[in-house]
Amino acid sequence: MKKPTKLFSILLLAIASTLIAQPDDTLKLKPSYFEVNDYVEDNEGCFKCHGEIKYLLEDVENDRSATKRMAPCKIVDRDKYYTSVHKSFSCTDCHSYDFMTFPHTMDLRFEENFLCMDCHGYDETYAQYHFEEIEKEFSESIHNIADFTCWSCHDPHSYKAFMRNADDLEEAILFDNNMCLRCHADYDRFAQKTEREEIVVVESHDWLPNQTAHFAKVRCIECHTEINDSILIAHKILPKTEAVQRCTECHSKDTRLLHTLYKFQSLEERKGGFVNSIMINNSYVIGANQNVWLNRLSLLVFGLTLLVIVFHTYLRIRKQKKS
Amino acid sequence: MANKRLYLYPVWIRLWHVINALTFLALLFTGISLHFASAEHSLIPFQVSVGIHNVCAIILSFNFGVFVIGNMFTGNGMYYRKWRKNLWPKLWKQFLFYAIGIFKGGPHPFPITKKQKFNPLQKVSYVFAMYFGMPLLIISGIALMFPEKISNSIFKISGLLFYDTLHIIVGFVLSIFLVIHLYTCTLGDKPGTLFKSMINGYHEEHE
Numbered sequence: 001m002k003k004p005t006k007l008f009s010i011l012l013l014a015i016a017s018t019l020i021a022q023p024d025d026t027l028k029l030k031p032s033y034f035e036v037n038d039y040v041e042d043n044e045g046c047f048k049c050h051g052e053i054k055y056l057l058e059d060v061e062n063d064r065s066a067t068k069r070m071a072p073c074k075i076v077d078r079d080k081y082y083t084s085v086h087k088s089f090s091c092t093d094c095h096s097y098d099f100m101t102f103p104h105t106m107d108l109r110f111e112e113n114f115l116c117m118d119c120h121g122y123d124e125t126y127a128q129y130h131f132e133e134i135e136k137e138f139s140e141s142i143h144n145i146a147d148f149t150c151w152s153c154h155d156p157h158s159y160k161a162f163m164r165n166a167d168d169l170e171e172a173i174l175f176d177n178n179m180c181l182r183c184h185a186d187y188d189r190f191a192q193k194t195e196r197e198e199i200v201v202v203e204s205h206d207w208l209p210n211q212t213a214h215f216a217k218v219r220c221i222e223c224h225t226e227i228n229d230s231i232l233i234a235h236k237i238l239p240k241t242e243a244v245q246r247c248t249e250c251h252s253k254d255t256r257l258l259h260t261l262y263k264f265q266s267l268e269e270r271k272g273g274f275v276n277s278i279m280i281n282n283s284y285v286i287g288a289n290q291n292v293w294l295n296r297l298s299l300l301v302f303g304l305t306l307l308v309i310v311f312h313t314y315l316r317i318r319k320q321k322k323s
Numbered sequence: 324m325a326n327k328r329l330y331l332y333p334v335w336i337r338l339w340h341v342i343n344a345l346t347f348l349a350l351l352f353t354g355i356s357l358h359f360a361s362a363e364h365s366l367i368p369f370q371v372s373v374g375i376h377n378v379c380a381i382i383l384s385f386n387f388g389v390f391v392i393g394n395m396f397t398g399n400g401m402y403y404r405k406w407r408k409n410l411w412p413k414l415w416k417q418f419l420f421y422a423i424g425i426f427k428g429g430p431h432p433f434p435i436t437k438k439q440k441f442n443p444l445q446k447v448s449y450v451f452a453m454y455f456g457m458p459l460l461i462i463s464g465i466a467l468m469f470p471e472k473i474s475n476s477i478f479k480i481s482g483l484l485f486y487d488t489l490h491i492i493v494g495f496v497l498s499i500f501l502v503i504h505l506y507t508c509t510l511g512d513k514p515g516t517l518f519k520s521m522i523n524g525y526h527e528e529h530e
Contacts, residue, residue: 209373213470247369248362284483286467287360287369291488298495305499309506312421319426 033082039090040082045100046091051078057103080158094156116150130231137228137235148193153179163233173219173261180220207245218261222250227259234260251287327528331440332521336399339390340521346383349375351498358491377468384461390453402440406450413443425510435526445507448500456497463490 028051033040049055049070058065081087091099094114098105117135120126138144143152162172183189187198208214223244225234249256332340353376356366367375394400416432421444424432433442441449466473466486473482511517512528520526 209370210470216471246362247373248360248365251357251369252361253359254362284481284487286357286487289484289487290358294488294491301495301499302502305502309502312506315426319428323428 028078030079030082033078036082036087037089043091046095047076047078049102050074050076076157083160084156084158085161086156086159113149113151116154133228133231134235137231141235141237142239143237145194152183152193169261170216173217176219176221177215204240218250218257222257222260225260227256229259248287251285253288253290255285255288257285257288327526329435329437329526330524331435331437331526332524333397333399334524335389335393335397337521337524339386339393342382342386343390346379346386347497347501349379350383351494351501353379354491354494380461380464380468384465387453387457387461401438402446403450403454406443406446410443410447414447417442417444421507421510435528440526448503452497452500456493456500459489460493460497463487463493 028047029040029044037043044051052070053075054067054069056065057068086094096108096111098108116131120129120131121135122132138150160175162175181201183193184199184201190196190198202211205211205214221234221237224237224240226236226238228234228236244250244256353367353372356372357369357376359366360369360372365372394403413433420429420432424430431442433439435442463486467483467490470483473486475482477485508517509515511520516527
């Protein structure tokens with residue numbers, strides 16, 4: 001008879017081997033996905049190809065198969081999707097149910113995508129976001145060109161309302177600026193939308209001092225949009241000739257940053273006598289963040305110094321006259 | 324004709340001094356303009372101020388290096404040493420002279436000699452200005468010149484805010500020093516005597 005320990009080892013090995021042999025897809029499904037979405041397993045029908053860099057193409061009739069590369073623009077990152085604003089959605093909420101069959105038919109490839117306004121426009125539920133105003137701004141924007149839609153900047157599979165819930169403003173700025181740079185720093189994407197010459201962002205901003213600090217601390221749209229007080233994020237992108245180039249638009253007591261980047265920031269601000277103190281939670285802008293107390297104190301000290309000097313000079317003159 | 328004529332300011336000191344004075348004044352005016360920048364009106368256009376401020380800051384920093392190295396290897400350094408010895412009684416004596424004695428025509432409590440170029444008040448203020456104030460101003464200025472290199476948080480506040488506030492405070496203290504320095508320089512035999520010394524290098528006194 002075999003020893004019980006040996007039997008136990010074999011059993012353990014068997015269990016372990018079944019775990020290792022499990023398909024990769026189930027390992028990719030994180031518990032957090034199930035917390036936010038009721039259709040995770042259904043969605044895997046799409047993600048098993050569109051969540052990967054490659055997929056298996058099978059020809060059942062001729063009994064052959066091949067591994068093909070997924071086009072990068074068709075890949076949806078699971079982590080990003082299940083943390084995006086649309087994280088609770090089933091893929092078929094927006095896409096045709098017919099996509100569940102593969103290969104997809106030609107008709108499906110011409111499927112018209114929903115745009116923001118199709119779901120969010122003229123709906124009281126979303127009134128606070130002012131989608132109608134955003135649409136109006138976009139229509140007046142330089143981005144209002146053929147084949148340019150909301151999705152050109154806001155990928156519905158990964159979009160996050162970063163600015164509205166920004167705990168880490170720098171991360172939100174990075175997220176926001178990357179939206180612009182996706183085309184403006186990638187000529188292949190840029191050329192899909194326009195015939196214009198390539199824009200090299202670093203070169204076209206060579207007039208801007210401390211470029212790195214500016215790019216990390218403010219969004220492109222701070223200078224490249226027209227201020228609109230009724231929406232959180234301005235969408236009227238201006239032609240480059242109308243972009244802000246005057247430093248004092250931001251570097252001054254009446255800084256425009258309060259109407260753009262810091263517009264709806266929470267009021268848990270560190271005051272301490274600083275003008276525009278909400279900004280110094282995250283940054284410090286020369287000219288915009290003067291400290292009123294320091295200004296007053298310096299004026300007082302300077303005034304007293306001058307007073308002493310004037311009085312001393314007066315006494316010296318008087319003494320000289322006497323002698 | 325002066326009764327007493329001492330060569331106290333060699334050429335390198337005078338050159339250092341004039342560069343220090345001009346760059347400091349430029350930094351002061353451009354600094355004020357940047358600090359109080361406004362979209363409607365600025366003392367000097369913002370970008371022009373930034374340019375002048377940066378260039379003058381670099382010149383001033385190198386010039387400060389010349390001052391420190393010069394003082395290490397020439398006799399001029401001795402005027403900035405042993406400033407703590409018997410400090411408070413000496414300061415008080417000098418203060419009383421400026422406050423009262425000067426109007427009574429009393430003698431200088433610490434007459435200028437080859438070994439004693441500065442009175443105790445001058446010595447302390449120059450040591451603090453040059454060996455404490457200037458390094459702080461330069462270090463905080465360099466930090467602001469490379470804001471992307473600054474630590475995000477210092478003492479639980481933004482690094483940029485920390486260095487900028489330090490820069491502004493030290494800059495202000497040094498500008499007050501400048502005003503007092505300019506005034507005390509009129510306290511020679513005649514209001515222009517000490518300014519003349521900084522041009523020809525000779526300290527002159529009439530007894």
